[in-house]
Amino acid sequence: MRSADLMPVTVLTGFLGSGKTTLLNRLVRQPAMRDALVVINEFGDIGLDHRLVAEGDEHSVVEMSSGCLCCTIRGDLSKSVQQACEALEREGGRPISRMIIETTGLADPAPILHTLMTDHWLAQRFRLDGVICLVDAANGVSTLNAHRESQRQAAIADCLLITKADLVDEPRLARLSERLAEVNPAAEQLQVKHGEVDAARLTARRLPASGNPDRQAEGWLGAAAYVQVSPAAGLAPTPSEASAPLLAPATTSPLSRHGEQIRSFCFSVEAPIAPEVLEDWLDLLMSLLGDKMLRVKAIVNVAGQPQPLALHGVQHIFHPPVPLPAEACADGVSRFVFITSGVAPEAVAQLFDYFQAPHPTKPPQAQ
CATH class of the missing domain: 3.40.50.300 (P-loop containing nucleotide triphosphate hydrolases)
Known part of the structure; x- marks a missing residue:
C-alpha cells in the first residue's frame, strides 16, 4: 500500500x-x-x-x-x-x-x-x-x-x-x-x-509523498531554521579530530533535571552522496546514539539516483525512503535535520568525513 x-x-x-x-x-x-x-x-x-x-x-x-x-x-x-x-x-x-x-x-x-x-x-x-x-x-x-x-x-x-x-x-x-x-x-x-x-x-504535516510540490518538502524539512553544519570539504579527519566525542560537553544553556540538553542542527552536503556512504554513516550514528536521536529528517541527493529521497528517522529506526520530484533538491544539496539529546554537531560532520574519505582513520567513539 x-x-x-x-x-x-x-x-x-x-x-x-x-x-x-x-x-x-x-x-x-x-x-x-x-x-x-x-x-x-x-x-x-x-x-x-x-x-x-x-x-x-x-x-x-x-x-x-x-x-x-x-x-x-x-x-x-x-x-x-x-x-x-x-x-x-x-x-x-x-x-x-x-x-x-x-x-x-x-x-x-x-x-x-x-x-x-x-x-x-x-x-x-x-x-x-x-x-x-x-x-x-x-x-x-x-x-x-x-x-x-x-x-x-x-x-x-x-x-x-x-x-x-x-x-x-x-x-x-x-x-x-x-x-x-x-x-x-x-x-x-x-x-x-x-x-x-x-x-x-x-493536519497534513506528514512526510512528503512522491509528486508533491517542492515547497511542501522544504516546509516539512525546515532546514533554513536550524544552525548549519557542513563537512570539511570531504577531507579525512586527523587522528585528533577523529577521536572527538560524539556527545556534546555541558554548556551554560538551561538543562533539565536529568541534565539533558536538546540540540538541533542542519547538516548539508553539496556533492551527491554515495549510497554506501549514506547507509554506513546513518547506521553507525543510530547504532551509537539511537536513543539520543530524537528525530532525523532529510532530503538527500543520492549518487546514481534519478530522484532525491526524503528520509525520516526516530531513534534507531528509519521510515522507508520516499522518492521526491527533482525540484525538491534543485540545487543538488543534501540536507539533514537532526533533533538530538546532547549530540555534538561537529562530531556528526567528522563521522561523515570518515566514511567519505578514501583512506579513513579510526572513526569517532561515543564517550
Missing part, C-alpha cells in the same frame, strides 16, 4: 496541565476530524480523561490506562487499535478516516513514533501525519527548564500550540516563544485560547 493511502495519525502531546483534553474535545467536534479514532493514554488504575471527550457516531474513543504509552504498554497500542477497528467493522460502523493519539503529560513521544514505524500491523495501515505539542503559556518556560519530558515533547513536534495565551502578558509570551524556538526552531507556533483551533491547521 502506498504511503498516501495509509490512514493519518496525529500524536497530541504536552506536559501536565497544558490543556490536551480541552483541545481534543474541541477538535473531535470539527468536520476535519470526522470518523476519527481517538486513543487516550491515561496513567493509573482509574481513567478519567476519556469521560471528558465527546464520543458519538462520528468517532470512537479508546482508553489505555494500564501504564504510560511511551514505556510500559507500547505493545498494547497495536492491540487496542486493532480491537477497536475490528469492533467498528463488526458493528457496521463507518471506517475510521484518521487516528489521534493523546499521550500522558509525562510521556516521551519518540517511542510512540518508533512504534508506529516498527509495529507490523500499524505500519501497514497508518502513517504519521504530525506531532502536535501543547505548551502552557503561564508555566511553559519553567516547565521546559525543569523537565526532560517537556523538552522532548517540544523538540520533536511539527507544531507548537501555546495554550492559555489570554492569561499572560505579551512580554511573557515573547519569552516563551523565544525559548521554544531554541528547542525547536522549525516548528510553527500557534496561540490557542480556550482550546479553540481549526483542526485543518493541525
Whole structure:
C-alpha cells in the first residue's frame, strides 16, 4: 500500500496541565476530524480523561490506562487499535478516516513514533501525519527548564500550540516563544485560547509523498531554521579530530533535571552522496546514539539516483525512503535535520568525513 493511502495519525502531546483534553474535545467536534479514532493514554488504575471527550457516531474513543504509552504498554497500542477497528467493522460502523493519539503529560513521544514505524500491523495501515505539542503559556518556560519530558515533547513536534495565551502578558509570551524556538526552531507556533483551533491547521504535516510540490518538502524539512553544519570539504579527519566525542560537553544553556540538553542542527552536503556512504554513516550514528536521536529528517541527493529521497528517522529506526520530484533538491544539496539529546554537531560532520574519505582513520567513539 502506498504511503498516501495509509490512514493519518496525529500524536497530541504536552506536559501536565497544558490543556490536551480541552483541545481534543474541541477538535473531535470539527468536520476535519470526522470518523476519527481517538486513543487516550491515561496513567493509573482509574481513567478519567476519556469521560471528558465527546464520543458519538462520528468517532470512537479508546482508553489505555494500564501504564504510560511511551514505556510500559507500547505493545498494547497495536492491540487496542486493532480491537477497536475490528469492533467498528463488526458493528457496521463507518471506517475510521484518521487516528489521534493523546499521550500522558509525562510521556516521551519518540517511542510512540518508533512504534508506529516498527509495529507490523500499524505500519501497514497508518502513517504519521504530525506531532502536535501543547505548551502552557503561564508555566511553559519553567516547565521546559525543569523537565526532560517537556523538552522532548517540544523538540520533536511539527507544531507548537501555546495554550492559555489570554492569561499572560505579551512580554511573557515573547519569552516563551523565544525559548521554544531554541528547542525547536522549525516548528510553527500557534496561540490557542480556550482550546479553540481549526483542526485543518493541525493536519497534513506528514512526510512528503512522491509528486508533491517542492515547497511542501522544504516546509516539512525546515532546514533554513536550524544552525548549519557542513563537512570539511570531504577531507579525512586527523587522528585528533577523529577521536572527538560524539556527545556534546555541558554548556551554560538551561538543562533539565536529568541534565539533558536538546540540540538541533542542519547538516548539508553539496556533492551527491554515495549510497554506501549514506547507509554506513546513518547506521553507525543510530547504532551509537539511537536513543539520543530524537528525530532525523532529510532530503538527500543520492549518487546514481534519478530522484532525491526524503528520509525520516526516530531513534534507531528509519521510515522507508520516499522518492521526491527533482525540484525538491534543485540545487543538488543534501540536507539533514537532526533533533538530538546532547549530540555534538561537529562530531556528526567528522563521522561523515570518515566514511567519505578514501583512506579513513579510526572513526569517532561515543564517550
